[in-house]
Amino acid sequence: MFERAEISMRERIFDCTTLEEVKSKVSEEIARIPWCGERECGLAMEEEVGAGILGIPEGNIGKGAGKCPVCNKETGNMAIMAQTY
Numbered sequence: 892m893f894e895r896a897e898i899s900m901r902e903r904i905f906d907c908t909t910l911e912e913v914k915s916k917v918s919e920e921i922a923r924i925p926w927c928g929e930r931e932c933g934l935a936m937e938e939e940v941g942a943g944i945l946g947i948p949e950g951n952i953g954k955g956a957g958k959c960p961v962c963n964k965e966t967g968n969m970a971i972m973a974q975t976y
């Protein structure tokens with residue numbers, strides 16, 4: 892059941908590397924972007940994009956490689972962002 896949810900989610904996910912990219916995609920799709928996991932960075936990302944961080948999902952969707960767009964720290968965590976309103 893969990894795997895099915897993961898697959899249907901994956902189909903709608905758009906990989907992003909910058910907050911500008913998230914901003915342009917998040918009205919239509921779920922965006923995936925590297926995030927160091929720090930709460931302060933998360934809040935800055937949400938404010939910049941105007942969308943919410945749904946979290947770092949379990950499994951492969953939550954794993955990747957990149958730099959947190961706020962503090963520029965290397966991270967293997969991928970956060971999911973979507974419009975929550």
Ligand SMILES: [Zn+2]
Nearest residue numbers: 927932959962
């Ligand atoms: Zn950060």
